[in-house]
Amino acid sequence: MSQCPVPSNGIGFRKTPGKFPSAATHGPVRICLTVARKDCIPQVMAIQPVGFGYGAIVVAAVLWGGSIVAQKLALSGFSAVEASVLRDIGGLMILVTAWWLQDGSLRGLTRQDYRTLALLGLGVLGNHLLILIGLKYVSGAVAGVIIGALPVVTALLSAVLSQDVPLRLVWAGSVLSFFGVALVSVAGFNAAGEQPLLGGALVFLGVASWALYSIGSRTIMERVPALTVNWTTLLAATVLQIPLLWTDQKMVRAGLASVTLLDWLALVYLVVFATAVAQQAWLFGVKRIGPSRASVLGNLTPVSAVALSAVILKEPVGIVEIIGIVLILGGVWIVHRQTSNLPSS
Numbered sequence: 562m563s564q565c566p567v568p569s570n571g572i573g574f575r576k577t578p579g580k581f582p583s584a585a586t587h588g589p590v591r592i593c594l595t596v597a598r599k600d601c602i603p604q605v606m607a608i609q610p611v612g613f614g615y616g617a618i619v620v621a622a623v624l625w626g627g628s629i630v631a632q633k634l635a636l637s638g639f640s641a642v643e644a645s646v647l648r649d650i651g652g653l654m655i656l657v658t659a660w661w662l663q664d665g666s667l668r669g670l671t672r673q674d675y676r677t678l679a680l681l682g683l684g685v686l687g688n689h690l691l692i693l694i695g696l697k698y699v700s701g702a703v704a705g706v707i708i709g710a711l712p713v714v715t716a717l718l719s720a721v722l723s724q725d726v727p728l729r730l731v732w733a734g735s736v737l738s739f740f741g742v743a744l745v746s747v748a749g750f751n752a753a754g755e756q757p758l759l760g761g762a763l764v765f766l767g768v769a770s771w772a773l774y775s776i777g778s779r780t781i782m783e784r785v786p787a788l789t790v791n792w793t794t795l796l797a798a799t800v801l802q803i804p805l806l807w808t809d810q811k812m813v814r815a816g817l818a819s820v821t822l823l824d825w826l827a828l829v830y831l832v833v834f835a836t837a838v839a840q841q842a843w844l845f846g847v848k849r850i851g852p853s854r855a856s857v858l859g860n861l862t863p864v865s866a867v868a869l870s871a872v873i874l875k876e877p878v879g880i881v882e883i884i885g886i887v888l889i890l891g892g893v894w895i896v897h898r899q900t901s902n903l904p905s906s
Contacts, residue, residue: 705866
């Protein structure tokens, strides 16, 4: 396979040493795009700067912090399953439209790929539904603190399953973070229901589901575009949830009139920002810098979740939540420090 016939100044393909050719001496200069000839290898456009990956993860983390508040607000007008299904259907419409305009092709996918995508859909289902159900029993601030354990959960599971980082480098930070999660889940916080321990456990399982999704999606994204992975796994999650609507109804029984404008605005936020934008940004970042490094920046999620819960939901933030988030972020810092010198393959 040959390279592009005309050397470039960095837009589209590799620059070769020497003076850039002019149209007068070498004829028209051609720009190599990703849709050009197959024997023309786009070098720069194919490899995005690593900084874009970190920026995408930061955007996703902050938007997910706001989603904790949005989910809590949405539960006043919708049941957990109703909110999750409507969120996923709305996000699916946006993602499929973007996919159709960008590529619109499933060529190259094998049967094994479809099985993998279906299994990854379970991770999306667990994350969206378990956190929503958990929020029925705990405050948004508490849920945000627990979600702060995502970086360590991802790093630990990644070390065990994909072995991209040695387990010896992440166990200490994992223990510290898990202690912080246990602290805010068991003692001294304001619960929104009668079973706060159950709520905390459900939120944590939702975190673990997303960690598994992040780890499992990276391998297939080496061959399949992130947008394709995003909408196909979201479709799988949506299909699996629809039968559950018969078991958890609120809006259906009370009628559309029971849903306030604030409930709809919260749902719109979940659809556009928490599902379509944040999830795509997260996958983009994971593909660029790997699940372990991407998860480190997840510490912005609990910070924004706790702050927004206090401001918007008027939820008190006590000493236990503060200690818990310090322990969790301390564990994140230990994991980051231990793994920062490893290659980001």
